[in-house]
Amino acid sequence: MRTSRMTAQELVEACLAASTADAQITYVTEHAEANLRWAANSLTTNGAMRSRSVVVISFVDGGAGMAAGSVSRTGTPDVAELVAASERAARDAGPAEDAVPLVAEAPPGAGDWSADPAETSIEVFAEFAPALGQAFGEARDRGELLFGFAEHSMSTTYLGSSTGLRLRTDQPTGRVELNGKSPDFSRSVWSGTSTRDFRDVSVAALAADVEKKMGWSQRRIDLPAGRYETLLPPSAVSDLMIYLYWTMEARDADEGRNVFARAGGGNRIGDRLAELPLTLRSDPAYAGLEAAPFQVVPASSGSASVFDNGLAAPAIDWITDGVLTNLVRPRSWALTQTAPATVAVDNLILEDRSAAVDPAEMVAATERGLLLTTLWYIREVDPQTLLLTGLTRDGVFLVENGEVTGAVNNFRFNESPVDLLGRTVQASRTERTLPREWNDWFTRTAMPMLRVPDFNMSSVSPAS
């Protein structure tokens, strides 16, 4: 067999055919990406990359229960060797705690198995790059510097199983970040967006947003640490909610070891977390944020199981109208808890369906408060309360009588997103946004602006 000529689908079939295990799941991901990076109005790095990864998960019952072994390789590996390595890993692993029968029913929404993988190349920036060059020129004329990054990737995953699944999903992912600075770096602002194909990206609009915020930064105001009425824009909200989402593991909660554990045992499902009717949800069909409609899991953890590969990942509410409704729960843990299995989807939406204002209107309705831009270097300080620390970044603006009156120094904050939901007094209409801290891993979010009356700015950061 000339393996170097094999398509992804042929590779999946060959691995399944070579199996001597009790069961097997194989998936092949074809990935293409292109990127541009720039600093101080000039290119720094760039690239066009292609890769193929092959993951073979073998399931072997040695008598004491089903065991799983997961082995991955790039390129077009030797099928017999790869399958044998996976089966050896399964035999060595011992019975898996998360063993359940493999999924046999095809989930809705999978793509065309027989079609070629999706592609991208550096040409995706054919119009973007000259427009960026023009923005550099305009920034230079204003005595300003632009920094940032643009990336587009296409991943096509073909997943097959010995139970008969043949599933395909395509995931386009794109992001642009534009950071404006004064030549001495003392003023710094940011604008960013996620995209599926770059056709909806306007460099001019991003550059105009940066120019507006650079203007707001002309007047510098020093404020001390303390609790402030704060407007968290959608990007800042997304970074806090993503961390909350990543913490929503049912097993950890049931075992008493995360913020969703209930004192006395069990979890906090049913508890009211927010006074406002805020809903946190995921939906693989959300327009503009489309994500895989089934699970693809290379390795088991408390929040996902290799046995659940191919399981449907339908739309789900995590918090409904302010009340905690679901935690992430693989089928195996669901069985031990007589609770429903739930699947984490690769997008996240927070909304107040009764919201009637836009972010700009929330600013206009603010007597005195801080308007943030993004949050940075977010890390967990105390898992008990989900206390997070981090920095404000690229624009803390003072709003007085509905107008931005200047740029304030940055702060280190210490806040729990769970507590913040409880203290939020107003939310805007939801819009698509790009997280700042987590956009390497998570780009598909839609969030409102939130008003928090007493955000904890723990200390001043001299950084800009």
Place this chain on the structure above:
Amino acid sequence: MPGTRSVDESFLALPLSALTDAALTRAVDLGCEHADIRVERIRTQTISLRDARPEAVTDGEDLGLAVRVVHEGTWGFAAGVVLTAAEAVRLAEEAVVVAKVSAAINTDRVELAPEPVYADATYVSDYEIDPFDVPDADKTGLLAEFSERLLAADGVEHVRASCMHVKEQKYYADTAGTRTRQQRVRIHPDLTALTVDRATGSFESMRTLAPPVGRGWEYLTGTGWDWDPELSELPELLREKTKAPSVEAGRYDLVVDPSNLWLTIHESIGHATELDRALGYEAAYAGTSFATVDKLGTLRYGSPLLQITGDRTAPHGLSTVGWDDEGVAGQEWDIVADGVLVGYQVDRNMARLRGLPRSNGCAFADSPGHVPVQRMANVSLEPTPDGPSTEEIIGGVERGIYVVGDKSWSIDMQRYNFQFTGQRFYRIEGGKLAGQLRDVAYQATTTDFWGSMSVVGGPQTYVLGGAFNCGKAQPGQAAPVSHGCPTARFDQVSILNTVQEAGR
């Protein structure tokens, strides 16, 4: 020094010369001033156990090649996974296309600082047992046994154990004639014990302090770390922590153990002295640095006791290499001398920009699919020759806190304001440890903190700490790096109570 091992034959058997000839010839034909090719194979295994039962064993191998060119003064980069001469030619052509598309936004002409040619060079890191030669069942079995020891202790309700090990094989060739072959092995074992108080809903955890290192499986069996005492102490230390009083916020003298201090060095000195940050290349992402080039030679970074070196040579260091990803040999140099900023970490283009005669070898790509960027050397704090022991340093503190183990970390985008927590905090009263404290975080500004360093321990306190997952660049890349340091004392540092910070 390199060990007695050689680069695995299965890697050397790849068509390295044919790929090189194909890619570099095509790049030169297309008018490139410089071209290089990297072929890498990175094997990674992660074993994780939950309560001594296997949770996941993943075994991955990333094999690919990348061509990087300088074409008319602009970078171009292309990477793929098919190891054929035809693909190498295609990648050279694609890298030139990338350079041409990018020329529209390039104004800085790329030129590389000179470096001697290493025509046929090999480096293998110093390890005894290749973790990938050990059967999975043996590795999982040892981690299960470690877990069982912790679970058997009173009060330990859950245990997480994991071990990640990596074998990185790298071939580099460039149009100047350098050809290097390298093999590095590293390992990161870690166990965390957790206790839960169901009635109050509170929980607390404690993790082993064994740092990730450039060693093989022998690290789990007694070479370079003594596991038995650490595993036997951990449950009692955890029990003591759950009963400890909550800290009173305020200013304290801190004695910081190397198991915590390495991370503070990493964040507040390691990243702050990366020249690409100081020049703004990371400005939109990882950030910039307060330690700008106009302050080189004058910035008072810390007290006169502060001696910081950068190196890519320390034995078992995670950033230790034979040559970097631009063919520059590993070196050692001063970054802070007597408390004053005197050096940066650079790559070849930045070295030329700064007028330096040579790069100090800090270019690194985390995988065949990524472009090399300036990454951290082993950045370390030098101990005081004949300096005091940890007990002696604690003995000199009237009212303070002894900080052990790293946990939470966060620092701003110019590397001024940081906040760290730890695994254990001990009250110091009258020169003696007086039990653990809970809910502690320390917060400071970089130069204030290092300026307050009043005692630096001796070589007997020195430990090489580190991390596998230092993040930088877009697309994101993870780099392993070590930081050696002794125990040190810092006067009147701000301590926060994290429960109060949460508004409780």
